[in-house]
Amino acid sequence: DVLSITDSTNSQLMQRLQQGESLPAGQVLVSEAQTAGRGRHGRQWFSPFAASLSFSMVWQLEQGIQAAMGLSLVIGVAVAELLENDYQLAVQLKWPNDVYWTGKKLAGILIELSGQSDGRCQLVIGIGINVQLPPQQAAQSISQPWTDLATAVGTLDRNRLVARLQASCTRHLERFEQTGFAAFQAEFNRRQLYPQQAVRLTQGQQVIRGICHGVDAQGNLVLEQQGKKLAFHGGELSLRAE
Ligand code: ATP
Known part of the structure; x- marks a missing residue:
């Protein structure tokens, strides 16, 4: 689904799941703007109209919540690989949930648990990527160094980015379910933001x-x-x- 504006794509999918709607794993919701984008611990994620990509996807894990440990790191690897392969952009990952470029935050990941049953858990995976933020407004809303894809790679096709993001996340999640986190350890560590620091x-x-x-x-x-x-x-x- 594609919305032009919503409070938060994660909140929308979480509400729909909690109201009992059955959404298949891989179902994606994107929005051009969020009025109440969220980071961790209720912090705000700045995502004004057409300036960032707000992407949320439903997923189910057969193994239950214990297995979800490491999931945000795996999604970080999925985003990093996509940016490297499609845009030749070398990014770094900050434990547990952020994507950086040249020491500045380019994207954030927010994973929320919507419910558990029969040992399985249902999750909403949110990814916010800065596409082209308005600098003055961003300076007022973001309390740390940030960057965007316009700075890092120039103009790009947002539709293509959404499609590639969905494919990359799905591929990494399927692999994660088969192998667990161990197979991703080296992939995360070679991109870590503060190696030996x-x-x-x-x-x-x-x-x-x-x-x-x-x-x-x-x-x-x-x-x-x-x-x-x-x-x-x-x-x-x-x-x-x-
Ligand atoms: P942590 O290291 O604990 O993840 P964090 O500050 O990165 O800390 P998040 O919850 O991931 O926390 O993200 C929310 C924070 O990110 C906000 O407090 C704000 O400073 C910053 N932020 C908000 N919107 C953006 C954005 N569009 N781009 C970059 N940073 C942002």
Whole structure:
């Protein structure tokens, strides 16, 4: 489905699923603009008219929610591969859910669980890609360095991008279901944003500092502290460079 404006493509699909509508895995909703685009923890995602791509897709995992760990990393790899192959754009991935180019945020990923039954879980996978943001408005709405595809690759065909995104996500998700995250570990790590760099991981007031070693075979973030490697996971964590 294609909308010209909506609150949030993820919210729309989540509502439809929670009202009992049966939507097949792979069903996609895109919108030209979102009035209430969301990031993690209720943060706002700036997605004004025709300036960004708001893409959401329904998916089902046979293995239940435990298997969903690492899913946002797999989607990050799917987006990165697409941008590399189709637009010769080398991007970096920031654990757990962001796509960067030249140190600035180009796209974000938001995965939400809509329900579980019979050991399976139903998810909505959201991807927001900046296409050509209005700089002044963006400066007021985004609290960190950002970039867009117009800067990185120039003008592009949005319809083609949507079709390729759907294909790339589907292909990676099917592979993920067969192999689990381990098969994607190296693909994530070779694109990680802070390889061997000093970083800090924050959770509310709590701050953990260390050297970033990418992710382990389960998709946990690995930090080295005083020669010891520790693995972290959990939705509330945010990674930043020191
Ligand atoms: P984390 O590292 O925890 O993911 P984050 O700041 O990247 O932190 P997200 O929830 O992924 O958090 O995204 C929301 C944040 O992204 C907002 O707080 C805002 O600073 C920034 N943001 C909002 N819209 C955009 C956009 N179109 N492009 C780039 N960044 C954006």
